[in-house]
Amino acid sequence: MIEGAGATRNRLAVAGARATTAAVLSEQPRRDVLRNAVFAGLLLLAVLIALAGLVALLVQAFIKGAPALSADLITNPPSTAFPEKAGYRPAIIGSIQLIAGVIVFVVPVGIGAALYLEEYADGERWWNKLIEINIQNLAAVPSIIYGILGLAFIVRGPLDLGFILAAGALTLGLLVLPMVIIAAREAIRAVPDSIRQGSLALGATRWQTIRSQVLPASIPGIATGVILAVSRALGETAPLLLVGATVFVTFDPTPFGADGYSALPVQIFNYALRPQEEFQALAAAGIIVMLGVLLAMNSFAIWLRNRYEQRW
Amino acid sequence: MLEAQSPRHGEKVIQGLLAICAVLSVLTTTAIVISLIGPTIGFFEVVPIGDFIFGADWTPQFEPPSFGVLAIVVGTLNVTLWAMLFAIPVGLGSAVYLSEYAGPRVRRTIKPALEILAGIPTVAIGFFAVSFILPSLIQPLWPGEFLGGAVGKPFMALAAALGIGLMVVPIIASISEDAMSAVPHGLRDGAYALGATRAKVAVRVVFPAALSGIVASVVLAISRALGETMIVVLAAGSTPQATFNPVESIQAMTSYIAVTATGDIPAGSTDYRSVFAVGTVLFLMTLVMNVIAVRLVRRYREVYE
Numbered sequence: 228m229i230e231g232a233g234a235t236r237n238r239l240a241v242a243g244a245r246a247t248t249a250a251v252l253s254e255q256p257r258r259d260v261l262r263n264a265v266f267a268g269l270l271l272l273a274v275l276i277a278l279a280g281l282v283a284l285l286v287q288a289f290i291k292g293a294p295a296l297s298a299d300l301i302t303n304p305p306s307t308a309f310p311e312k313a314g315y316r317p318a319i320i321g322s323i324q325l326i327a328g329v330i331v332f333v334v335p336v337g338i339g340a341a342l343y344l345e346e347y348a349d350g351e352r353w354w355n356k357l358i359e360i361n362i363q364n365l366a367a368v369p370s371i372i373y374g375i376l377g378l379a380f381i382v383r384g385p386l387d388l389g390f391i392l393a394a395g396a397l398t399l400g401l402l403v404l405p406m407v408i409i410a411a412r413e414a415i416r417a418v419p420d421s422i423r424q425g426s427l428a429l430g431a432t433r434w435q436t437i438r439s440q441v442l443p444a445s446i447p448g449i450a451t452g453v454i455l456a457v458s459r460a461l462g463e464t465a466p467l468l469l470v471g472a473t474v475f476v477t478f479d480p481t482p483f484g485a486d487g488y489s490a491l492p493v494q495i496f497n498y499a500l501r502p503q504e505e506f507q508a509l510a511a512a513g514i515i516v517m518l519g520v521l522l523a524m525n526s527f528a529i530w531l532r533n534r535y536e537q538r539w
Numbered sequence: 540m541l542e543a544q545s546p547r548h549g550e551k552v553i554q555g556l557l558a559i560c561a562v563l564s565v566l567t568t569t570a571i572v573i574s575l576i577g578p579t580i581g582f583f584e585v586v587p588i589g590d591f592i593f594g595a596d597w598t599p600q601f602e603p604p605s606f607g608v609l610a611i612v613v614g615t616l617n618v619t620l621w622a623m624l625f626a627i628p629v630g631l632g633s634a635v636y637l638s639e640y641a642g643p644r645v646r647r648t649i650k651p652a653l654e655i656l657a658g659i660p661t662v663a664i665g666f667f668a669v670s671f672i673l674p675s676l677i678q679p680l681w682p683g684e685f686l687g688g689a690v691g692k693p694f695m696a697l698a699a700a701l702g703i704g705l706m707v708v709p710i711i712a713s714i715s716e717d718a719m720s721a722v723p724h725g726l727r728d729g730a731y732a733l734g735a736t737r738a739k740v741a742v743r744v745v746f747p748a749a750l751s752g753i754v755a756s757v758v759l760a761i762s763r764a765l766g767e768t769m770i771v772v773l774a775a776g777s778t779p780q781a782t783f784n785p786v787e788s789i790q791a792m793t794s795y796i797a798v799t800a801t802g803d804i805p806a807g808s809t810d811y812r813s814v815f816a817v818g819t820v821l822f823l824m825t826l827v828m829n830v831i832a833v834r835l836v837r838r839y840r841e842v843y844e
Contacts (some may be wrong), residue, residue, distance in 0.1 A: 229835060234724065237724070238728070239726070240728075240732070241728045241732050245731060249768065254544075257638065259738075259739070260654045260726075260736065262736070263736040263738040263739075264735055266737075266738035266739070266742075267640060267738070269632060270635055270636035270640060271636060271640075273629045273631075273632025273633050273636065274626060274629075274632065274633045274636050274637075277629055277630075277633055277653065277656065277712070278652055280656070280705040280708075281652060281655065281656045281659075281705075283667075283671065284659065284663065284667045284671075284705075287670070288666075288667070295569050308843065335560070336563060337560075338559040338560075339556065339557045339561070340561040340564060342560075343554070343558050343560060343561040344555035344561055346557075347554055347557060347558070355567065356674065357744070358561050358562070358658030360567055360833070361564050361568050363829075364563050364568070364830070364833070365564060365567060365568060367760075367762055367825065367828075367829040368571065368822070368829075369763075369765070369766020369768070369793065369825055370766070370768065370823075370824075371572060371766065371768045371793050371821075372575075372819075372821065372822050372825075373571075373799070373815065374767070374796075374797075375574060375575065375796070375815065375818045376570055376574050377576035378574075378800060379575075379577075379578070379815070380570050380573075380574045390725075399705075404567070404645075405564065409770050411611045415739065422656060432547060432550055433550060433554075434549070434550050434553045434554075443691060453833060456672055458658065459658075461660075462658075462660025462661070462662070462663075463660070464660070464661070464768075464769050465661075465769055465793070465797055468797050468800070469797070469800045469801065471798070473801075475594065480568055492660055492769075495662050495663075496662050496773070497771065498562075499666045499669070499670075499773060500664070500773070510666055511666070511670075511703065513760070514662075514663045514666060517660060517663065518663065521660070523660060525655075
């Protein structure tokens with residue numbers, strides 16, 4: 228802890244210098260002290276505004292959604308005629324299937340890409356640099372552009388799947404893939420090289436080393452990244468609007484059914500567009516359900532990280 | 540030299556499979572570009588490119604239709620401008636507070652709260668903007684008839700802007716805080732030793748030293764604001780007009796795409812192709828922002844790591 232000792236010594240020196248300076252100048256200029264206080268107050272105000280926004284959002288959803296919170300919300304299909312009995316059943320089932328599809332696509336591809344970039348790729352080669360820059364840029368492409376991609380490339384065009392749930396899942400999968408790759412790379416990078424060298428020295432091949440040493444050690448980090456990516460996919464609305472998630476699906480959707488599908492955020496959006504008080508309450512109640520699921524997923528991710536994170 | 544007893548073909552196959560996974564990301568970008576370009580070229584065969592870029596009337600449903608993209612580009616910029624005027628002071632203020640003032644315990648409460656805010660789906664923020672920010676915050680507080688008045692309007696740019704502002708505050712705060720925390724302590728200690736107050740150290744020493752990271756956070760936030768869809772669809776309305784007035788209803792590029800491309804719009808129609816032309820404009824605008832941000836982040840990492 229040489230650095231720690233250095234910092235302590237620095238701090239002592241600073242304290243000494245300050246005391247001397249203060250003694251010499253007798254006191255800091257009053258204007259500076261006042262300015263310092265005003266500045267600190269403004270900073271605190273900025274933090275409080277951000278926190279107040281979050282709290283107001285949550286409180287408003289609860290107050291507005293309270294009248295619609297009941298078991299009907301989960302078990303009943305949507306209805307325009309009887310808003311008091313309407314619910315989210317097909318949307319919730321659709322979202323569960325979408326998420327399952329995203330996981331099936333993103334876990335192997337994301338981990339595979341991360342393994343290639345960390346374990347095999349020579350970072351100096353231009354094609355590997357290209358992949359690197361590409362992933363950074365993809366992570367910041369607006370989600371609605373992924374919707375356009377899904378519409379032109381997956382629903383129609385080369386893949387031509389039609390407006391089915393699997394097309395929606397693939398679109399969302401492409402959207403969160405960069406997040407998974409970035410998180411998985413960090414987890415893989417955190418495994419120290421001595422582990423790999425030890426394994427290789429014992430005669431293991433590269434892939435045996437990855438499979439039995441690197442992957443097991445980085446699984447908690449990768450899992451955390453996957454959960455965060457999935458929670459992003461769960462809340463995405465815009466791309467789904469373009470790839471066929473439609474508004475009033477009253478039956479339980481299937482992955483390849485041609486009759487259409489829905490998702491939780493899309494159904495919330497649809498209720499939110501209707502000005503009547505009952506639908507506004509339904510929208511708010513749906514938001515509570517969605518935020519509850521997201522909070523549970525994110526808490527699990529944090530728990531996972533803290534429980535299994537290895538310190539080398 | 541030790542030699543492997545077998546040629547290990549399996550190893551090569553696995554390396555190839557992993558490389559394909561990585562290449563898929565490049566293919567995604569290529570697919571985005573291809574799917575945007577094709578219909579956009581088709582669109583410009585019907586609508587002259589000059590009318591598109593320099594026209595300010597966006598009336599696709601009229602006969603004859605007019606596709607002056609400036610109307611919805613300015614709509615997007617309107618929302619982005621007011622969102623940033625809210626989010627930059629709040630986000631940077633939070634970042635300076637967290638990095639220079641807050642003790643470890645305060646930081647442990649505020650940072651997770653900001654992470655929760657960053658994880659809230661935008662459809663929830665859009666609902667909050669149109670059903671709380673607009674009727675309960677803007678309308679009671681807006682000064683009378685100023686700029687045309689706020690009362691009685693069901694949608695307006697400012698409501699969406701404040702929602703988007705709330706959404707990007709965590710982005711600005713966390714990236715800027717990272718940049719400020721990366722400033723070496725020696726710089727601060729030097730300033731303190733000369734008798735500077737905390738405010739002076741933050742503004743004159745830490746802020747300039749972390750500037751590239753701070754600018755990167757703002758650029759990324761702008762990019763997110765340009766591309767945000769659900770908040771503008773729910774709160775900003777669908778009136779294409781080239782104005783920066785915050786209490787007018789406007790249409791953003793993203794909301795045009797989201798509203799027009801839903802359902803089964805016939806492929807190959809001019810309306811269908813206009814979605815891709817607007818998408819191209821949006822993609823180029825965010826691409827420029829992202830490239831700038833990536834460069835800036837790399838710069839501050841290089842300086843202090």
